[in-house]
Amino acid sequence: MTSVTALDEPLPAPRRRPPRPLELVGSFEFGGLDGHRLAYTEYGSGPDVVVLTHGIMFSRRMHAPLARKLAADGFRVVTLDLLGHGDSDRPADSWLYSMPAFAEQTVALLDHLGIERAVVGGTSLGANVALEVAVEAPERVQGLIVEMPVLDNAIVAGLLTFGPLLFAARFLPVTVRAVGALARRVPHGNQWVDVVTDTLDQRPAAMAALLHGVFFGRIAPPRSVRGEIRIPALVIGHQRDPIHPFGDADTLAADLPDAEFVQARSPVELRFDPARLTERITGFVRDRYER
Template sequence: MSAVHAANAVPSTADAADTITTGSWRPIELAGTFDYEGNRLAYTEYGAGDDVVVLTHGIMFTRRMHAPLARELAARGYRVVTLDLLGHGESERPAESWRYSMPDFARQTLALLDHLGLGAAVVGGTSLGANVALEVAIVAPERVKGLVVEMPVLDNAVVAGLLTFGPLLFAARFLPWTVRAVGALARLVPHGNQWADVVTDTLDQQPAAMAALLHGVFFGRIAPPKSVRGDIAVPALVIGHERDPVHPFGDADTLAADLPGAEFVQARSPVELRLDPTRLTEAIAGFVGRCYSR
């Protein structure tokens, strides 16, 4: 642990209610913050060791969504770091849309590695986080041991994404009181259940920041183009599923075909890793182990 990190690290209050025990051993959990271009970004570390995994979340979600997977990997001897990207969770939420883009989210992830004094890691994420992982592999392939890409959002998802998030953007811009009202109701829900907390975290938004986030993401570069994806040579585990227009099976299947070192796993549903995680957790742990030659 770097001296800077040790100074900033504190026991995680965001995840304290979710802490679980693996047998008689409980992974260390530390929360910290660091500065990125004048904005504070928040993260949580699970476990310790030289083999590192970094996980980022879906759009409007928070790092809490990856807490169960992070704990499971930490119990297997990995150091896992979950990051709240700018505009999410406990990180700052500026109201300027130009601050939000997939390439900049990738730079935030690399800044986290710099802050922790880490050379390279397995980088993974879900939905927005999956695309961020791809961008990291393009910007700094030497710092990526492998990619865990769950539910990527490529060309086939653009229209469905706009139809899904367009009304949210409209509400945040022109009916901000609705966003504030939903957030106020979400804050009334008691914390303590992992997935109830994930949902309430997602509903607790700030109208101006939410509008800026959605505008910046959906009117910028959603994902690396096909002409670039073939240059991503690091090992990759791509997880996709059917029956979800925002994360269509065709996008995951296409991505797996585009990446020279990809393995593909088909999930049974969008929530398998959340509600019935054993099979996919084993697949992810096995892939991370191969990345580190375990």
């Protein structure tokens, strides 16, 4: 009798991890020959597109986990660094910074990538930008994801929070440079450490121009205009967040004719315990593309 050893038996096929959705970093010029460079990252591929923009002084990196989840679900996701943020150019002219201007940049991204329509979303500043895109180019918007919108109830808290930063950037620029230098020395590699260091790495003149342009311009479409936005929207509001009051999100959901409201458990739920909100966002995007 011939014996068969374990070496003669076929080895089991190695278990393969599912491939990570393709990620591509790109940039484009916005504003003609003398325009500014805007940076973006694409996750995944396909005809059904989601565009995400970030909070003030943050970067597109903050939406990387959500973008990867949506890409793994079969969507093409693009995260954009608005002017003055992240890897995009940071001019020092305050007139370049406003919510309508950021909306124009988002539409320009769609044009650059040849995207006819997309679900457009964002957090805080990005939430208001999404609303402005819906006003400026409703035919380009498949749906809205609005997390932490900033309306009238947030103005005082916003000025108290960002006013000292504007003062420091204008009159104590050495402090901004020092914080940025320290942030650049922190090793990269952790998602949220990288997000924080991106935020701290500011340039005084550009930071002052950004804060001045945003807080002394139009913060959000007025209520009469919001009532005409008939695009399906997912509005996410947070308790215990004075800069993004729950009342602003609740008011916005009531103002929009076709809005679904979701209450987050905390301002950081989508960042550190994202499963529930990510599922709601993914379901909303699926519904917009009738999957």
